[in-house]
Amino acid sequence: MSRSDQILSRLMALHPKIIDLSLDRMHRILAALGHPERKIPPVIHIAGTNGKGSTLAMIRAGLEAGGARVHAYTSPHLAFFHERIRLAGELIPEEMLAATLEECEAANDGQPITFFEITTAAAFLAFSRVPADYTLLEVGLGGRLDATNVITDPRLTVITPVSLDHQQYLGETVALIAAEKAGIIKPRVPVIVAPQSDEGLRVIEARAMGLTAPIIAYGQHWAIQPDRDGMVFQDEHGLWDLPLPNLIGPHQIQNAGTALAALRALGATEAQARAAVTRAEWPARMQRLTRGPLVDLAGQAELWLDGGHNPAGGEALAATLAALPPRPTHLVCGMLNTKDVSGYLRPLAAHAASLTAIDIPGEPNTLPASETARHATDSGIAATTAPDAATAIRALAAAEPQARILICGSLYLAGRVLRENG
Incomplete structure (x- = not known):
C-alpha cells in the first residue's frame, strides 16, 4: 500500500457519512489552509448528471492543443486515486499527493469532514502551487452544496444534460435536480447549457437570468448535428465542419457540442476544436x-x-x-x-x-x-x-x-x- 493510500484510508474515517452536502466544512478547512481556492488558475466549472467527464476531456484536449497548461479535477477515479488530480496535464505525482494530503489532514485537525471534501481541498492546494492557464473542475454531486462550489468567480460554468440520479440527495424531479446543478452559476459569468428537458432548462435559465449570467444554450445559441461522415457545430460566430468524436456513441456528439461551445467562449480556434473531438481520452465510456x-x-x-x-x-x-x-x-x-x-x-x-x-x-x-x-x-x-x-x-x-x-x-x-x- 502506497503512502497516499494509507493517508486516504485514514481520511475515510473522518466522517460517518460518505456524502453530507454542505459547504461549512469546506470553508473551514480552506481558511485553515490559507484559501488555496483563491489562488488557482481560471476555473471552468462543470456540473450535470451525464457527460461531465467526457465534456471535460474534450475541453481539455482543445485547450492543450492551443498550448495551454490545464489542471483538471474529476471523480470518481477508476484504478488509482491520482487520476482525480491532473496538474498541467500530468497525473499528480505520488510524493506530492501524499504530502498535500498530509498537509490537509493536519489543517483539519481531526474534525469531521467527508472524504470528498478533504481530498477536494487537497486538489485546490496542489492547483495553487503549480502554474497553469486553466483549471477544469468537475462537480462531485449536485452543484449548489458540492465541495467544489467554493469558487466564487469562475471563468465559465457548464451544465451538461440533467436527468434523474442521486434523488435521495438532490430531489425527486428533474426540476429539483436542475436547481441543485444550477447552483454553480455565478453572477455575470457565462454559462454553457447542454441539451436539456424543458423543465430542466426553465430552472437553469431562471437561475442564470436572476444572476445576470449570460446564457449560451443548445438550440438557442449553438447547435451540433451529424453531417455525412462528420458533424457540424454552428453558433453566432459561424460553422465548424469537424470529424465525429473519437469517444464512441451518438451521445458524444452532444457532449462534443457542449465542449465546443465552451471552447468558442474561451476564444479557441477551429484547429483546437478539431483536436478537442479527435484527441480526447476518457476511459470506461464505451x-x-x-x-x-x-x-x-x-x-x-x-x-x-x-x-x-x-x-x-x-x-x-x-x-x-x-x-x-x-x-x-x-x-x-x-x-x-x-x-x-x-x-x-x-x-x-x-x-x-x-x-x-x-x-x-x-x-x-x-x-x-x-x-x-x-x-x-x-x-x-x-x-x-x-x-x-x-x-x-x-x-x-x-x-x-x-x-x-x-x-x-x-x-x-x-x-x-x-x-x-x-
Whole structure:
C-alpha cells in the first residue's frame, strides 16, 4: 500500500457519512489552509448528471492543443486515486499527493469532514502551487452544496444534460435536480447549457437570468448535428465542419457540442476544436479493451467497458449499441444498490442477447448479483449470475466466440475491471 493510500484510508474515517452536502466544512478547512481556492488558475466549472467527464476531456484536449497548461479535477477515479488530480496535464505525482494530503489532514485537525471534501481541498492546494492557464473542475454531486462550489468567480460554468440520479440527495424531479446543478452559476459569468428537458432548462435559465449570467444554450445559441461522415457545430460566430468524436456513441456528439461551445467562449480556434473531438481520452465510456488478461479470456470476442449507471446512461448505451456493426451482445453487469436498476436496463433489452449479473468486488453497496439478474429478467433480458467478471467472460466467449461482451452498470465495477485487466 502506497503512502497516499494509507493517508486516504485514514481520511475515510473522518466522517460517518460518505456524502453530507454542505459547504461549512469546506470553508473551514480552506481558511485553515490559507484559501488555496483563491489562488488557482481560471476555473471552468462543470456540473450535470451525464457527460461531465467526457465534456471535460474534450475541453481539455482543445485547450492543450492551443498550448495551454490545464489542471483538471474529476471523480470518481477508476484504478488509482491520482487520476482525480491532473496538474498541467500530468497525473499528480505520488510524493506530492501524499504530502498535500498530509498537509490537509493536519489543517483539519481531526474534525469531521467527508472524504470528498478533504481530498477536494487537497486538489485546490496542489492547483495553487503549480502554474497553469486553466483549471477544469468537475462537480462531485449536485452543484449548489458540492465541495467544489467554493469558487466564487469562475471563468465559465457548464451544465451538461440533467436527468434523474442521486434523488435521495438532490430531489425527486428533474426540476429539483436542475436547481441543485444550477447552483454553480455565478453572477455575470457565462454559462454553457447542454441539451436539456424543458423543465430542466426553465430552472437553469431562471437561475442564470436572476444572476445576470449570460446564457449560451443548445438550440438557442449553438447547435451540433451529424453531417455525412462528420458533424457540424454552428453558433453566432459561424460553422465548424469537424470529424465525429473519437469517444464512441451518438451521445458524444452532444457532449462534443457542449465542449465546443465552451471552447468558442474561451476564444479557441477551429484547429483546437478539431483536436478537442479527435484527441480526447476518457476511459470506461464505451471503451474497447484490446489487451490484458480479460481480453485473453475473451478470445475472438470483442470486449467493451462502460461505466454508465442511470436511466439516461442506459439510453445512451443503447443508442451506441444500435450504431455499432451488428454482433450478438452479451452484458456482464454489476450495479450499486442506490441506482434505478430497471430504469438503466430497460433501454438495453432490445440490444442484449443475455445478461450475466455479478457483484462489484470490494464494494459494500453492491447490488447482489441475484437482484441485478431479477431486474434484467423483468426488463426482458435473459439473465444468469456469475461469481466474477472473468468467469462470466470465459463462459460467454466459449458459448459464442464471435460475441460482443460488454461489462457495464457502474464506474466502480469499471475501475475494478481496469485494475484486474492491468
